[in-house]
Amino acid sequence: MLDVLSDREIVEKDIEALYLGNLKTVEFDIKLPTEGKFGSIISWHSKDDRWIDGTGRVHRPEYGKGDRIVPITATFSYGEVSMDKIYEVNILEEENKIQLEKVFPIVLEKKVNEEFYLPSAVAIQTKRGDVIAHSITWNEEERKRYGDIGEKTVYGRLTDTDYEIKATINIKRNIDIHQDKSTKVNSISTTKVRLKENTLFKKAQDRRLAFLLSVNDDQMLYNFRKTSGLDTKGAPEMIGWDSPDSLLRGHTTGHYLSALALCYAATNNKTIFGKLTYMISELNNVQLAFEANGNYGFGFLSGYSEEQFDLLEQYTRYPKIWAPYYTLHKIFAGLLDSYNLAKIDLALTIADKLGDWVYSRLSVLPNKQLKKMWGMYIAGELGGINESLAELYIYTKKEKHIKSAKLFDNDRLFFPMEQKIDALGSLHANQHIPQVIGAMRIFDTTKEKKYYEISHFFWKSVVNAHIYSIGGTGEGEMFKQPFQIGANISDNTAETCASYNMLKLTKNLYEYENDVRFMDYYERTMFNHILSSTDHECKGASTYFMPTRPGSRKGFDGENSCCHGTGLENHFKYTEALYFTDEESLYVNLFVASEIDDEENGIQIEQKVHDPFSGSLELDIKKLRKNALKIRLPYWHKGAVKILVNQLEYFAKELDGYLVIERQWIKGDKVSIQFAPTLRLEATPDKKNIVSIAYGPYILAAISNQENYLELPINEENLHEKFIRIKDTIHFVYEPEQIKFVPLAEVNHEHYHLYIKQNTLI
Known part of the structure; x- marks a missing residue:
């Protein structure tokens, strides 16, 4: 019989004959045959190996993470013919086995x-x-x-x-739920601070500016115009996470708005401002088209229909839906940044109506339903939409907007924080950090103390027990149990989005606390993670994870992932936390070559820093109406600080982690400061022999493609003997084996080690 069948007929009969059993409720491995009944060779490919691989081995999602529907493709081949068939496998989440x-x-x-x-x-x-x-x-x-x-x-x-x-x-009878707490310091606006040329920070910013100038604005509007029925103007489709079949489409456009607004504030580039005003004007047309359609709630704006919002309210799991309120938050944030930083009033008009849409939709839902939605893995991810709604309330004073912000309270995250318990283990890191930023923003507007206490305890929990040496957090996007860093060294560590958001939270808390520990963490993360996350080729690509595995390489993502989105913004935010003021003082918190030009408030200063920063800085005073300069005394400094004021030695008092220099400042005053950075070891909390090597604010990466840990016989006492510094750089050579160590930000595509093994037995 087979002799009279063609190759195609054999393949078709094998496809028809193959039955894999019930694929709707899979709990065990599936037998995937490699040969068909009529002789075809069958090969298998899974779309997501995390849950089922090409051999049929099944790994069920953890309890609480939801079922997974994974397409697996069978390729049937016989003779000259090859055909595919896709089977959808529904893998059930594990039962609750909690003890x-x-x-x-x-x-x-x-x-x-x-x-x-x-x-x-x-x-x-x-x-x-x-x-x-x-x-x-x-x-x-x-x-x-x-x-x-x-x-x-x-x-x-x-x-x-x-x-x-x-x-x-x-x-x-009475409980005071409010806290009379005001900010102690305020940052100097990014519009008043500029980076100086020829530094790592300015080069990263310039590369990202060049990329933004190259972006096709109509492409960024493609999904919005198509969904609302407007002409897409011949623009190409978006790619990656914003492609027309992606459930997250529209989020990159929101990031793009924020990036343009931040870029304009940081550079005053008029072309960037023109691109931003065009984007806002066209998004207004999109929102008006949705309104005219009649099938959408008033004020709706998105790159897709309201369907995902409907499905979330039915508790539909990821990946059938993908974080609709997360995407909405990016659009919100972009609109509000456009209003706040670029003073585009139309952006606030759009956001105001969108805020009304959120309230109309969510205010009618029961509390129990809302809490269940926000506790859902990925599907219920909401970004920091509570932050945006609280900020919107500041501008509109509409009670419905601050009420909307509180509707996103997530007990799964918030209540353990109220209990003062670190229960972050197994939570998705960047799904939850922005929610805490939102809690801080709610506190900014209402002064309800629980929101501040949640935010402060969360920050302490993460920074004290969940960060890698570069300041990043999370492995495989997830928080692990506290202090489990050495046990989680891999390619999938330190999601860049998480650091972006931790820095936002850190800055906000610092303004209330004026505690140098917040700026110590800020410096660690900005210098070592954020600065290291951009490509060196002006392609606009960013790291998603920052690998810590020995011999790993950075992977730069340009396909509109979440970290590509925050990566569009990151490099225009370097000046946000450099300088702060209070009534009497100017605070110099971060040591980056930059210039303040705030004549209105009587501050015109240039900070000169050799880059990469090696411990010395100079402040040239053109105007300073404050009585005191307060310079952060960094955690990495050892010994005495040498201070000169107009070439004369000055003995500054130390107060709360700051060096205080007081005088009546006049034009031409110069302050020189020499810190004493040293090489040091930073051990992981759970494995003391796994260490990073650091110098000043920098974590040093060893350039090596060896995939096992470098094992070096080093300790705090012999570091300066073993490592030779290359003149005029922050590069070191480990002398016995000629291994080069450099700041991570200077690494592009080279293989590197962020952690080594300290071997005292060699």
């Missing part, structure tokens, strides 16, 4: 006759010691109001388990 050690106490304080909701998640500890957030199912309605003073107890259980829990609620 409980303890539930951290749920204790609430509420005002008599005040309506409130019980938390939908709580911090727990498992028997193996992991601390995580877990959802709660209460035995009664979660909305409460008590009319009498006293202690109340409510019972429930951990969702999908038999573990019982309780909440103790103390009802009091």
